[in-house]
Amino acid sequence: MYENDKNNKQVDGMGVRRKVIDKLQEIYASELTNVNFAYDGDKSLFTIGALPHVKNVYTVVVEDASSAKVATSMTPGENKSPGGSDMKRMKRPFQVRIFKVELSFAGTVPMDSIARVIRGQESDNYEKAIQVLDIILRQNSAKKGCLLVRQSFFDNSLSNSIDLHGGIKGLQGYHSSFRLTQSGLSLNVDVSTTTIVRPGPVIDFLLSNQDIKDIRRINWGKAKDVLKSLRIKTTHTNAEFKIFDLSEKSCSEQTFLWKKRNGNSSDAVEITVYEYFKQHWHIELKQSAHLPCLNVGKPKRSNYLPIELCYLVSLQRYKKALTVLQRSSLVEKSRKNPSKRKSDLSSALKCSNYNSDAMLRRCGILIASEFAQVDGRILRAPTLKAGNDQDLIARNGRWNFNNKKLIDPKQVNRWAAVNFSTRWNVQDLVQGLIRCGEMKGIKIESAHTIFEENLQMRDLPGTPENRVDNMMNQIHQRLPGRPTFLLCVLPVRKNCDIYGPWKRKCLVESGIVTQCMAPEYGRTKLDDQYLTNLLLKINAKLGGLNPQLQIERNRAIPLVSRNPTIIFGMDVSHSVAKKSNIPSVAAVVGSLGWPLISRYRASVCTQSPKLEMIDSLFKLEGGKDNGLIRELLLDFYSSTKRQKPEQIIIFRDGVGEGQFNQVLNIELDQMVKACKFLDDSWFPRFTVIVAQKNHHTRFFVPKGPRDDNVTNVPAGTVVDTGICHPRNYDFYMCAHAGMIGTTRPTHYHVLHDEIGFSPDDLQELVHSLSYVYQKSTSAISVVAPVYYAHLAAAQVRQFVRFDDMSEAASSASGTPSPLPELPRLHENVRSSMFFC
Structure with missing residues (x-):
């Protein structure tokens, strides 16, 4: 899709592209046999059945008010604009934009591949089929004017907003996506939250964002960073633009060439922005005469607007990093108890009215109005040992050390x-x-x-x-x-x-x-x-242990206590800032002192920004392995009196389902190489498990006969039927007790298992590893090694001020700067649990 101007430039902006496709469907309805489109807003368009090949390129004319520059004259004092300027309301002619849309056949997506996978058969296309259905859901919400954030949808309801101060609002919406489960095709609906800029005058936003009251104190460097790419409307024309930059000079100093009409001819005169608005629009700028202008033009063609005549439009995501207080406030105010959450989800599903969507109906999909019911089990809490061989009894995932001593x-x-x-x-x-x-x-x-x-x-x-x-x-x-x-x-x-x-x-x-x-x-x-x-x-x-699992102490953990076993937890921490040159931090923790599974040490390093796969588990440099795994294996060897692990259990955090093959092909392969480099005749058995917290599955337990009166599931709840994948090995676990809001289970995916755990044994191991978190007296929501890796990466990240790095750190040639190395821990604390 491109605009039919002399440059034939590709159309930028998902909203514009959707508008063009809607117009295409309207104009060429009969020629396209009234077929329905599912459009992703980019380059993929799906139909049910083939389109008639009448022609491949279509011309689409779209009326566009935002580009109009002509207005009737105005007399000061007649009418006031929303921004306070005195002016007549103008009748502005719509200008038109002409687009060329090329439709070319790319292939077919067999929707029956979903049914084949549900029946347990092989299919290479089911993921694409699910993607098409999710695109239909996105299109459904886009037509209602919702803000789309991946598979989450947000409308402009004020009742759903949370004031986070600083000109930022939290907006609550809902997530909606299809998933394949053992019960068939399921719709996963959940509450979702995003952050938006508060709509209104740009100046008010900047004052609030920088927590100041005087416009003379505005930091324009920060203002430029936060305003870039936001959309504004003008009070004098109601035209909409995207902010490209700020002018280097103030309105009273910034000049441009104005083609001033004299009868049938026009003369180009140089004029300041201030004088232009005074002469042409009869607007005397009050606040922004000495402020920079908003540049809403293009890199080689500037278009300046005074800030006081501009206001931010609604439903615009705020993509900058939140402050600690803003983040805490968002989390706290977004919490919903189970009954409220379930009620809100029922309302969202009803308002979505998916069953009236023509494309979903053509796909043979009808959404049930009730939540799915699944069976779960409650695992018994493991017994913990304190000092003097005393038992610590956990009730609903919690215990205390009252009148107890630490075990070590x-x-x-x-x-x-x-x-x-x-x-x-x-x-x-x-x-x-x-x-x-x-x-x-x-x-x-x-x-x-x-x-x-x-x-x-x-x-x-x-x-x-x-x-x-x-x-x-x-x-x-x-x-x-x-x-x-x-x-x-x-x-x-x-x-x-x-x-x-x-x-x-x-x-x-x-x-x-x-x-x-x-x-x-x-x-x-x-x-x-x-x-x-x-x-x-x-x-x-300092190297001690607080509680200890009884089965750990008695060497009664199935498979793990029988053979030397090391447990790894792996995570990657990315900067919350949007700068592209801030490195990510990878952390791996490994267990020490087998048959113990409660003591760990960490290895941490930097890697390329936003890279999720850890690329330095095995790192051969000058004939030596300088990767993250080597030290962990050597420390395990020392702590077990010279025993190499025969079994390696890996818990990986932070990867999505589309990256599972990369975990096996990249990360597991590096680990095998690291082991082989240490001892060419050593072949340990591996089990690889991904722990996902960032998902939208929630469980509710009815309090009584009324369905809408629900509570959180108890600690130790496991669900491994009904909503799990029809072919893959996965399960959900709530090891912890949800005290505030609605409990979020951890979704565990077993990608590879050479050790040969039975489902019951593996679930018991995962449950037990949620009780060995040494700094807490309660079970945690994910296995301790994963949490430790997260803490180690977060703490070491603060050793270096990565977030102070700027885009200017890249060299003039445009090549990225070398990754800064993290400082190495002192040998006295290198093997300690410094991250606790």
Whole structure:
């Protein structure tokens, strides 16, 4: 599809392309035998049955008001525009845009491939068939004016919006997609949330976004970044444009050539934007005379508009990174209890009215009005062991250490406390920690010193690194030797700029185990529960164990306790910023001390931005393997008294179904090479499992006879029938108890299993691994190795300020800059659970 101008340029903008196809269908209805289209908004168009081959290229004329530049004259004082300018309402002629649409036959998608897969037969086309059905759902919502975000749809209902401040709103909609299950073709519907810019005057948005009240304080560098590609309408013409850039000069200084008509001729005169609007539109700019203009033109043809005459249109996604407070607010305000969630989904399904969609009907699809009912099982919580061989009994996925000691407590000696905050009495904190530690079996010596930051350091200009360096210099000067542990009190809980530099200084440069904490708003006293949670983290970092699985201790884990087994957790952390040159961080954790499955260490490295597959598991450089796996395998070998793992279990997080083959072909292949490089005669057995949290399947349990009165499923719920894939090996598990909102199960996909687990044994192992998270007294939603990998990547990412990198970091030739290497942890802490 291209616009029929002298450049024959491809049409940009999904909304414009959809409008053109709708017009094509209307104009050529009889010629195309009134066939229905399913259009994806890009280059794929599907029909049921073949189109008549009358011709391949169609001309489509679309009326377009946004490009009109002619208006009647106006007299000041007659009428006011929405933006406050005095003007007449103008009658503007529609201009037309002419498009050429070429339709060419690409192939057929047999829809009966879906039925074949459901019957358990092989089919190469069923994924494409499902994609076509999802495109029909998208088209259904697009015609209703919804904002489309992949398979999620959002309308402009104010009741569904959440104010996140900063000119940003959270918008609640719904997800809708088809899935193949053992019960047949299913429609997966769930609540979904996205962020949008608040519609209204551009100036108001910028003031709110930068949290200022004076337009003279606007940071125009940030404004340019946040406004680029947003759509605006003008108050004087109601025309719609996309923002390309900001002008370098203000409205009163920025000039352009104006073709001013003199009778039948026109003369080009140079004029400022300010004077042009004053002379031609009779609008005297008040706010934006000394502000930059919005450039809504093209790279080689600028078109300037004063900011005060522009307002942001509705339903525009905000794609920048949210602040910590905005993200927390979005999560908190988006939560829905199970009954509310189920009610909202029923309403969304009713409003969608999919059963009236002509294409779905032609495909023979009718959506049932009720939710699917499936059978589930509740696994019994594993027994945990505390010190003195005492049992920890988990009820609904939770337990406590009241009157219990840790199973493997470590002594805390040669330590000190550091205070970057003025809100806590650190002496009381230290005494409370020593007292609570004694109750839990941890012998904590008196702190050698409490280091209080000089108040002047907080007020002096400088970086967080300066504050950290100053504090560390005090520690080295006043302590007789290197401490084994430092307790650090930070000034704020969220997004503290000291955290990253402090962790780097301790873990990379000094090799000191450290635990950070921060004052909680409104908390004036630290109770035993808070102190116990703090001790769990400290003990794990120092090499201790808090609880332990009874079956782990008794060597009774099926298959795992019988043969030396290492368990890997793998994850990749991507920057939330949209800059293309910020590297991703890959992390792999591996278990230590078989037959234990509760102690881990991590290897972390950078890789290409947004790359999901980990490409450095095996990395041959100069005849040596410098990959992530090698160190983990060697540490396992040392911790098991020189035993190589005969079995390797891999839990992979963060990959979609379309990447499963890559996990096997790229990542598993690298692991096999890493093992072979260490010992050419070593052939361990592998089991590969993907853990997915980012999906839209939810479970509800009826409270009573009324269907709409539902609650969360209990901890330990497993569903492996009805809604699972008809051919692949997968299951859903809610190991944890959902206390707030609606529980989200983890979807486990077993991609490869050479070890030979039975379904029951594997599910019990996954369930047990949700109970070995050392910093918690509750089961977690995903196996601990995956969570540890996520934490390790997130923490090490803060050692380097990746998000401060700019697009300018690329070389002038356009080639990307080399990936910055992450600093290597000090050998004293390299094998510790520093991420706990």
